Amino acid sequence: SDSSPAAGLPLAFHGTVIHSRSLTELEVLENCFIVVDKAGKIQTLQANVQPEQINTILSDHGYAPDVFPIKRLQRGQFLCPGFIDTHNHAPQWAQRGLGIRGESLLDWLNKVTFAHESKFQDPEYAKQMYSSCVTGFLQQGITTASYYGSHHGPATQILADICFAKGQRALIGKCNMNRNAPDWYRDSTVEDSLLETHALIKHITTLDPESHLIKPILTPRFAISCTPDLLQGLGDIAKEHPTLPIQTHFNEATQEIQYTQQLFPQFRTEADLYRKYGLLNERSILAHCIFLEEEEIKTLQELDCGVAHCPISNTTMQEFMVAPIREYLRRDIKVGLGTDSGGGYSSSMLDAMKQAFIVSNARTMLTKGADEPLSLAEGFYLATLGGARVCGLEARVGNFVVGKEFDALEIHSGELLDMPGVMSPVEEEDSILAVFEKFLMTGDDRNIVKVFVRGRSVKV
Numbered sequence: 305s306d307s308s309p310a311a312g313l314p315l316a317f318h319g320t321v322i323h324s325r326s327l328t329e330l331e332v333l334e335n336c337f338i339v340v341d342k343a344g345k346i347q348t349l350q351a352n353v354q355p356e357q358i359n360t361i362l363s364d365h366g367y368a369p370d371v372f373p374i375k376r377l378q379r380g381q382f383l384c385p386g387f388i389d390t391h392n393h394a395p396q397w398a399q400r401g402l403g404i405r406g407e408s409l410l411d412w413l414n415k416v417t418f419a420h421e422s423k424f425q426d427p428e429y430a431k432q433m434y435s436s437c438v439t440g441f442l443q444q445g446i447t448t449a450s451y452y453g454s455h456h457g458p459a460t461q462i463l464a465d466i467c468f469a470k471g472q473r474a475l476i477g478k479c480n481m482n483r484n485a486p487d488w489y490r491d492s493t494v495e496d497s498l499l500e501t502h503a504l505i506k507h508i509t510t511l512d513p514e515s516h517l518i519k520p521i522l523t524p525r526f527a528i529s530c531t532p533d534l535l536q537g538l539g540d541i542a543k544e545h546p547t548l549p550i551q552t553h554f555n556e557a558t559q560e561i562q563y564t565q566q567l568f569p570q571f572r573t574e575a576d577l578y579r580k581y582g583l584l585n586e587r588s589i590l591a592h593c594i595f596l597e598e599e600e601i602k603t604l605q606e607l608d609c610g611v612a613h614c615p616i617s618n619t620t621m622q623e624f625m626v627a628p629i630r631e632y633l634r635r636d637i638k639v640g641l642g643t644d645s646g647g648g649y650s651s652s653m654l655d656a657m658k659q660a661f662i663v664s665n666a667r668t669m670l671t672k673g674a675d676e677p678l679s680l681a682e683g684f685y686l687a688t689l690g691g692a693r694v695c696g697l698e699a700r701v702g703n704f705v706v707g708k709e710f711d712a713l714e715i716h717s718g719e720l721l722d723m724p725g726v727m728s729p730v731e732e733e734d735s736i737l738a739v740f741e742k743f744l745m746t747g748d749d750r751n752i753v754k755v756f757v758r759g760r761s762v763k764v
């Protein structure tokens with residue numbers, strides 16, 4: 305099928321490999337030899353290999369010498385794990401950048417977003433736009449994305465088909481929303497909303513029964529747009545399907561929190577609310593997590609929920625919102641990064657990472673130094689292995705370990721691509737870590753020359 309990894313031959317590389325072993329341990333492997341088998345899994349990973357040793361290693365793995373090409377990476381080139389975008393909205397792809405500066409969340413939804421998302425009623429439009437979206441994400445090195453679809457079931461099935469065909473690893477959810485949105489853009493009944501959710505689960509699990517690439521995800525937009533019986537129905541589905549992930553927006557803005565309290569006066573906090581409906585557990589991906597009470601942080605910790613940190617949208621809407629990421633990390637709560645595009649103007653994980661650094665500096669100031677800023681290694685971890693943990697995929701992706709699947713980026717510095725001035729030029733005295741830092745801070749998708757998911761080359 306289309307999702308099958310590298311056709312024919314295994315893949316092999318020799319050169320620099322950079323990945324996270326944990327939040328604080330960034331590992332640089334030089335002269336690393338990697339073989340990816342035909343199933344897209346890392347079969348061999350060995351550092352400090354001299355070229356003349358390669359044939360011996362190959363024969364140890366049952367390969368005849370010189371049967372397949374080995375890509376030799378030069379100085380200024382390296383491999384790193386693919387980026388994992390833990391939160392974004394596929395139907396906002398063509399809406400990125402519009403009407404967000406200083407706007408309140410609810411006004412932005414009502415003035416710009418719902419009208420835009422309603423266009424996905426048309427399957428032809430959905431095909432065209434989702435195709436552009438998935439290609440664009442892959443181009444920027446996003447090998448895994450957790451997508452919110454529109455509220456339309458059929459369009460969301462199209463999104464799943466496209467991720468599968470183009471080879472992107474993805475969690476895909478039909479957005480559940482049956483109130484506080486215009487008649488022309490919401491689920492008309494709870495039954496409809498749940499039926500379309502069931503249909504999407506069935507569609508995706510039929511297409512990819514072993515979830516090699518794509519998985520359905522329950523996606524109540526947020527409590528404001530769901531009636532209690534809809535939330536309960538989704539909680540029941542979560543119980544029926546014990547491995548189904550769940551995503552929602554959580555404690556995103558003051559206005560949103562106050563309105564949620566008005567609608568659900570029986571709950572003191574959003575953590576109470578989502579927990580009571582059966583939507584908080586180790587499969588939950590909670591976007592934003594800005595204003596949590598101590599009690600809520602404890603709940604996230606106890607239930608092992610994941611946080612999708614979205615620093616771009618958090619700092620470009622009405623308030624400058626600083627999520628207490630250091631506190632979450634201190635408690636070993638799972639944290640990944642989200643572009644939140646289109647609430648975030650950019651769908652680049654490099655941009656999200658840079659904004660995470662800026663926001664963490666603001667947090668340091670607000671806590672008078674108690675919460676130290678994110679380091680480069682930590683920011684990169686959030687964009688890769690941290691995101692894999694949040695999406696429940698750490699056993700399969702996020703870093704390079706024998707047996708994991710090869711989701712990777714091949715990075716080339718600017719002058720190697722004859723694009724001086726794009727990425728800060730690599731100089732003679734630069735260490736490999738300096739090259740890596742220059743890429744993260746000044747590189748862009750042009751420096752991401754190849755993107756692999758399960759060993760398949762997916763950047764066009």
Ligand code: GUN
Nearest residue numbers: 393525526553617644647
């Ligand atoms: N809360 C409810 N819907 C949305 C959305 O589309 N984007 C963001 N950032 N927050 C939301």
Ligand code: FE
Nearest residue numbers: 553591644647
């Ligand atoms: Fe969002």
